[in-house]
Amino acid sequence: MADKEYLEGISADRFDGIIPRRQEVINKAPDTEAKYDYNANVLARNLHPKVQHVKVSDIKEFNGAKVYTLEPDASKGTSKLAYFRAGHYISLKLKIGDSVLTRPYSLCSSPKMALEGKYQIVVKSMKDGFASEYINSNFKVGNALDISEPAGFFEYEPARDASTVIGLAGGSGIAPFISLASAIADGTEDFNLILLYGSRTEEEILFKDELDELEKSAGGKIKVVHVLSDEQKPGYENGFITAELISKYAPEAYSIFVCGSQGMYDYVENEAQKLGLRRKFVRFDAYGQYRLTKRDEEFTNEFKDKTFELTVVMNDGIERKIPARADEPILVAFERAGIEAPSKCRSGECGFCRSKLVSGECYTPGKVERRRQYDKVTGYIHPCCTFPKSDCRILINYEEPKVERKVKDMKKKERMMGLIMTIIISAAMGALASFIVLKTTPQAAAGQPVPMMYITNIVLSIIIGIIISFIIPLGKMGKSLAAKANANPPSMKFTLLNSLPLSIGNTLIIGLILSGFGVFMGRHSAPPEALANMPPFPVMWLSGYAKLLLPTLIVSYVLSVILSPVVSQAIGLSDAGAEVGRASSGKD
Numbered sequence: 175m176a177d178k179e180y181l182e183g184i185s186a187d188r189f190d191g192i193i194p195r196r197q198e199v200i201n202k203a204p205d206t207e208a209k210y211d212y213n214a215n216v217l218a219r220n221l222h223p224k225v226q227h228v229k230v231s232d233i234k235e236f237n238g239a240k241v242y243t244l245e246p247d248a249s250k251g252t253s254k255l256a257y258f259r260a261g262h263y264i265s266l267k268l269k270i271g272d273s274v275l276t277r278p279y280s281l282c283s284s285p286k287m288a289l290e291g292k293y294q295i296v297v298k299s300m301k302d303g304f305a306s307e308y309i310n311s312n313f314k315v316g317n318a319l320d321i322s323e324p325a326g327f328f329e330y331e332p333a334r335d336a337s338t339v340i341g342l343a344g345g346s347g348i349a350p351f352i353s354l355a356s357a358i359a360d361g362t363e364d365f366n367l368i369l370l371y372g373s374r375t376e377e378e379i380l381f382k383d384e385l386d387e388l389e390k391s392a393g394g395k396i397k398v399v400h401v402l403s404d405e406q407k408p409g410y411e412n413g414f415i416t417a418e419l420i421s422k423y424a425p426e427a428y429s430i431f432v433c434g435s436q437g438m439y440d441y442v443e444n445e446a447q448k449l450g451l452r453r454k455f456v457r458f459d460a461y462g463q464y465r466l467t468k469r470d471e472e473f474t475n476e477f478k479d480k481t482f483e484l485t486v487v488m489n490d491g492i493e494r495k496i497p498a499r500a501d502e503p504i505l506v507a508f509e510r511a512g513i514e515a516p517s518k519c520r521s522g523e524c525g526f527c528r529s530k531l532v533s534g535e536c537y538t539p540g541k542v543e544r545r546r547q548y549d550k551v552t553g554y555i556h557p558c559c560t561f562p563k564s565d566c567r568i569l570i571n572y573e574e575p576k577v578e579r580k581v582k583d584m585k586k587k588e589r590m591m592g593l594i595m596t597i598i599i600s601a602a603m604g605a606l607a608s609f610i611v612l613k614t615t616p617q618a619a620a621g622q623p624v625p626m627m628y629i630t631n632i633v634l635s636i637i638i639g640i641i642i643s644f645i646i647p648l649g650k651m652g653k654s655l656a657a658k659a660n661a662n663p664p665s666m667k668f669t670l671l672n673s674l675p676l677s678i679g680n681t682l683i684i685g686l687i688l689s690g691f692g693v694f695m696g697r698h699s700a701p702p703e704a705l706a707n708m709p710p711f712p713v714m715w716l717s718g719y720a721k722l723l724l725p726t727l728i729v730s731y732v733l734s735v736i737l738s739p740v741v742s743q744a745i746g747l748s749d750a751g752a753e754v755g756r757a758s759s760g761k762d
């Protein structure tokens with residue numbers, strides 16, 4: 175309670191700057207890939223692959239459940255499987271009809287098997303189970319599928335847990351315990367496991383022989399007690415897993431690990447309270463997709479049969495409007511609409527589905543409320559366990575869209591390139607103009623030291639060039655000219671067309687001003703008798719301009735054609751263009 179009050183007292187303002195600051199650092203970082211593969215990066219990639227491509231290599235059937243062995247699919251780029259801790263799950267990506275969805279399944283194999291390139295999961299067909307039914311009816315040996323990295327919090331942690339764990343399993347909730355028991359038996363984990371496994375009848379017990387085998391091979395570290403709810407038989411406990419039953423098998427100090435149905439979680443929570451265990455010694459596996467119950471009646475009474483409209487925006491920036499039933503988590507509405515929203519645990523605990531609720535109201539049941547205080551205050555939700563109470567606008571996994579950011583970077587680089595080209599070409603034109611004026615109109619240069627005339631013309635030319643680049647979009651004109659002719663960088667046709675407006679525009683304007691300025695300076699510093707012999711100012715100006723035009727046009731165009739690929743390469747503009755292409759095609 176004290177913790178809650180403390181958290182409520184923290185202002186969200188203290189965190190507000192973190193995301194923009196982090197984004198700023200990310201934006202500044204080069205988009206090019208790191209040249210070196212650091213060991214830490216290789217390890218991180220191996221342990222946390224974004225996706226693992228696997229194939230079903232074996233299927234075994236046990237009492238209405240099927241055990242699937244998955245192996246890496248090298249043809250799709252997965253050569254080995256990520257290692258995991260016993261108790262972890264993987265999330266399967268499925269396409270069923272128009273829906274794209276994920277389902278987490280606990281790994282039931284030992285982590286050692288992952289090193290040999292094998293995972294095993296158990297899927298029990300559930301009554302009304304959409305995904306489990308689909309998997310058990312459709313998966314065949316050789317089927318390819320995509321799975322997530324292993325994840326979860328149901329692992330044994332010696333710094334937190336007691337040296338003896340009492341595992342409480344119900345039905346297919348036995349899967350992570352098979353993994354934990356296998357890890358004890360093969361020496362990967364070191365703790366004692368007393369497993370109370372609840373089934374309705376002896377016949378329904380999953381993995382009975384395997385559990386017997388593990389018990390025998392673990393050197394006294396594993397004890398399995400079967401608890402039958404609907405049958406009385408010698409050698410079995412009868413009834414439910416109660417506090418009394420736990421006490422019967424418990425040593426002095428122990429932790430409780432629970433995996434089973436949501437009903438079992440609620441039941442065991444009460445029983446565990448009777449045992450007076452500290453909260454840290456009671457660990458539940460992921461709750462699973464939340465089903466509204468009586469405890470949510472305040473919400474269900476008001477919203478049960480309602481359907482709302484969700485406006486969903488993903489990283490591609492496109493808005494989609496979809497219906498969402500109030501009695502289903504928002505994630506299910508995404509999946510029904512075929513939206514590939516991120517998700518892993520579907521229980522509110524991994525945070526992988528975290529999305530921004532821009533407007534509208536939602537309900538998150540307390541049982542699966544795992545958001546950080548900051549997220550609650552700033553309007554982030556976990557759609558996997560959040561129910562709509564009104565029309566909502568939601569940004570899925572929102573960050574500044576990749577393509578948009580890369581386009582912005584490219585535009586910045588284009589502006590820089592335009593500036594560099596303008597400076598170089600203008601400087602060359604200034605120098606060339608000085609040379610031509612000196613040769614063709616010596617009286618215009620009278621009275622000015624030659625180096626000064628060069629410097630003045632170069633500086634003036636650069637200033638005019640920069641001003642022109644801000645006023646007239648010569649760069650854009652070049653690009654649209656090339657686009658009209660279907661010319662793309664880095665082709666020569668693109669360079670030739672793209673350079674035209676820049677050269678012509680600069681030559682016309684800079685030449686006009688430079689020639690006028692040169693004539694003005696020449697006349698201004700000429701002695702009166704020389705001035706009397708000079709043609710009028712406009713004549714001198716125009717004739718000087720005419721003499722400048724052709725040579726400066728040729729020089730600026732040639733320079734532009736030669737330099738633009740060099741400069742664009744030097745500032746990484748060609749790489750940025752390729753990056754944009756990759757990002758927009760989704761290959762980034």
Ligand code: FES
Pocket residue numbers: 516517518519520521522523524525526527528556557558559
């Ligand atoms: S999928 Fe894990 S929190 Fe939503």
